Amino acid sequence: MATPQTVIVTGGAQGIGLGIARCFACRNANLIIADRAVEKAREAADQLRAAGATDAAALACDITDRGQVDAMVEQTMKKFGGIDVLVNNAGICPFIEIMELSPEVWQKTIDVNLTGAFHCTQAVARRMIPRGRGGRIIFITSGADTLTSPKQVDYAAAKSGLRMAMVGFSTALGKYGITCNAIAPGMILTPMTAFHWEIPENAALLKQRVPMGRIGTPEDIGNAAVFLASAEASYINGITLRVDGGLWGITPI
Numbered sequence: 513m514a515t516p517q518t519v520i521v522t523g524g525a526q527g528i529g530l531g532i533a534r535c536f537a538c539r540n541a542n543l544i545i546a547d548r549a550v551e552k553a554r555e556a557a558d559q560l561r562a563a564g565a566t567d568a569a570a571l572a573c574d575i576t577d578r579g580q581v582d583a584m585v586e587q588t589m590k591k592f593g594g595i596d597v598l599v600n601n602a603g604i605c606p607f608i609e610i611m612e613l614s615p616e617v618w619q620k621t622i623d624v625n626l627t628g629a630f631h632c633t634q635a636v637a638r639r640m641i642p643r644g645r646g647g648r649i650i651f652i653t654s655g656a657d658t659l660t661s662p663k664q665v666d667y668a669a670a671k672s673g674l675r676m677a678m679v680g681f682s683t684a685l686g687k688y689g690i691t692c693n694a695i696a697p698g699m700i701l702t703p704m705t706a707f708h709w710e711i712p713e714n715a716a717l718l719k720q721r722v723p724m725g726r727i728g729t730p731e732d733i734g735n736a737a738v739f740l741a742s743a744e745a746s747y748i749n750g751i752t753l754r755v756d757g758g759l760w761g762i763t764p765i
């Protein structure tokens with residue numbers, strides 16, 4: 513049997529992060545669920561061991577706090593001896609009209625979605641480089657990396673920044689065999705978005721707009737992450753893979 517990959521998923525306690533972790537568990541990975549919601553992360557780790565993970569553990573970590581990120585990376589190194597894959601998934605979307613948005617919420621959106629991924633990427637890459645075995649860093653961005661609306665100005669500012677941070681890291685880390693790529697999910701059913709899709713008109717509009725005719729699942733994103741982390745993807749670096757059922761190609765009329 514192949515040596516299991518050691519994978520850190522930030523924000524892996526629920527939603528897309530948990531779906532990603534489940535897909536890696538099916539490939540017998542060692543998993544670290546790094547989430548500020550530690551109780552939920554523990555439940556997720558139990559679920560992942562049952563789903564086939566070689567091992568899975570929860571670590572309490574607020575990714576906006578560099579000290580907590582460094583401690584999480586240290587604990588992962590201590591437990592598994594190395595890190596093969598980092599998935600920068602943790603994110604928030606306050607969904608508040610820009611003219612009503614407080615400076616504090618603006619800053620938090622930037623801190624979690626953008627600066628948190630910087631902390632995790634730098635801390636993990638500093639461990640991957642001396643190990644000399646390369647690595648994979650996957651950034652979960654969004655269609656809001658290039659599109660926005662009045663309620664997603666802070667979110668789009670953070671996600672577009674994250675897309676370029678990913679490209680920038682790919683230029684710095686490629687020479688070490690570490691690839692950096694983004695997955696831009698479309699409409700995915702998770703606790704973050706469920707409230708939108710419970711409104712019947714929104715659900716109907718979504719079915720009509722998305723060429724595949726359905727909302728995405730966290731596993732749709734997880735399967736793409738497993739591919740980007742695989743040997744088959746070893747020369748893919750600095751791209752954004754849109755996993756959105758074809759939504760990206762649609763014009764308004």
Ligand SMILES: NC(=O)c1ccc[n+]([C@@H]2O[C@H](COP(=O)([O-])OP(=O)(O)OC[C@H]3O[C@@H](n4cnc5c(N)ncnc54)[C@H](O)[C@@H]3O)[C@@H](O)[C@H]2O)c1
Nearest residue numbers: 523525527528548574575601602603654699700702703704
């Ligand atoms: N759901 C969608 O339709 C969709 C679409 C595009 C992009 N995304 C992106 O996918 C990612 C996951 O979204 P989701 O829908 O699963 O969201 P979610 O709210 O269901 O889950 C987010 C997870 O991140 C954790 N988290 C939040 N802030 C954190 C912090 N500071 N430190 C550590 N953990 C933190 C939460 O505790 C939670 O477990 C986000 O980056 C989001 O922007 C989601």
